Amino acid sequence: MSAFHRTSRGIHATFDPVEVELFRHLVQEVMELLDASGQEVGSDDPLAHAVGISTSDRLPDDPALARLFPNAYENDAHAGEFRRYTEHGLRAGKLARLQQVLAALEGGGSRNVLLNDVDAQVWAMALNDLRLTLGVRLHVDESAEERFASRPEDDPEKGAYAVFAWLGWLQQTLIEALD
Amino acid sequence: VGTVPIELVRPEQGQWLEPDLPWVTVVWDDPINLMSYVTYVFQEVFGYSREHATELMLKVHNEGKAVVSSGTREEMERDVERLHAFGLWATLQES
Numbered sequence: 509m510s511a512f513h514r515t516s517r518g519i520h521a522t523f524d525p526v527e528v529e530l531f532r533h534l535v536q537e538v539m540e541l542l543d544a545s546g547q548e549v550g551s552d553d554p555l556a557h558a559v560g561i562s563t564s565d566r567l568p569d570d571p572a573l574a575r576l577f578p579n580a581y582e583n584d585a586h587a588g589e590f591r592r593y594t595e596h597g598l599r600a601g602k603l604a605r606l607q608q609v610l611a612a613l614e615g616g617g618s619r620n621v622l623l624n625d626v627d628a629q630v631w632a633m634a635l636n637d638l639r640l641t642l643g644v645r646l647h648v649d650e651s652a653e654e655r656f657a658s659r660p661e662d663d664p665e666k667g668a669y670a671v672f673a674w675l676g677w678l679q680q681t682l683i684e685a686l687d
Numbered sequence: 688v689g690t691v692p693i694e695l696v697r698p699e700q701g702q703w704l705e706p707d708l709p710w711v712t713v714v715w716d717d718p719i720n721l722m723s724y725v726t727y728v729f730q731e732v733f734g735y736s737r738e739h740a741t742e743l744m745l746k747v748h749n750e751g752k753a754v755v756s757s758g759t760r761e762e763m764e765r766d767v768e769r770l771h772a773f774g775l776w777a778t779l780q781e782s
Contacts, residue, residue, distance in 0.1 A: 579778065590764060640719055652718070
């Protein structure tokens with residue numbers, strides 16, 4: 509496991525095969541979640557879909573999607589209107605960034621990742637969406653670290669929390685490298 | 688990505704015909720986003736100095752929320768949309 513760090517050629521990190529597999533799996537899961545939610549809300553009106561208007565104006569039922577696409581207004585009607593004009597583009601952006609991360613992790617074995625500052629921002633944003641999704645699923649709050657530390661070793665959520673913590677560490681080193 | 692269609696449809700949002708009173712963008716505390724990332728986002732989205740961005744991040748963290756920008760309703764919708772792209776929990780309201 510290697511942190512992101514700045515080199516003369518760009519921001520660099522190495523992922524071992526286990527990390528690559530884990531990372532790819534998680535990226536794919538979140539992409540599927542985003543894809544499914546996009547099809548659900550956008551397919552009934554092809555024209556609206558084509559020009560990027562979402563037909564959904566409600567906060568998503570799925571708590572992770574609700575966190576990724578929160579209401580912009582307290583007022584429901586205004587929040588719905590904003591959502592109709594922004595959610596489609598926001599979803600497309602998140603999917604494109606995750607796709608870029610996935611592409612860099614293609615192929616077996618360990619991966620060397622070398623990013624310029626523009627790509628590094630894409631990765632930082634994608635890592636954040638992964639952390640938000642996983643964090644909502646695990647009900648992460650201020651006391652999560654303590655709570656998960658006391659779980660038995662064979663608790664699958666403990667493993668998922670370890671992945672969440674790893675992503676946070678990775679994102680932290682990326683932000684520091686971008687500095 | 689996706690900004691072109693949004694730009695095309697945005698003028699329609701003026702249909703409320705509300706006067707351009709000052710609006711504000713508010714960022715709310717959440718337990719998942721890293722403090723370093725939130726500071727980075729404020730610098731990237733608003734061009735704030737690291738010092739100012741850190742101050743705002745700490746206000747969000749300690750007080751639960753902070754006003755991070757102000758302007759017309761359209762400007763604040765743009766700010767909120769960018770903050771949502773970065774994964775921050777942002778809303779807009781009349782100041």
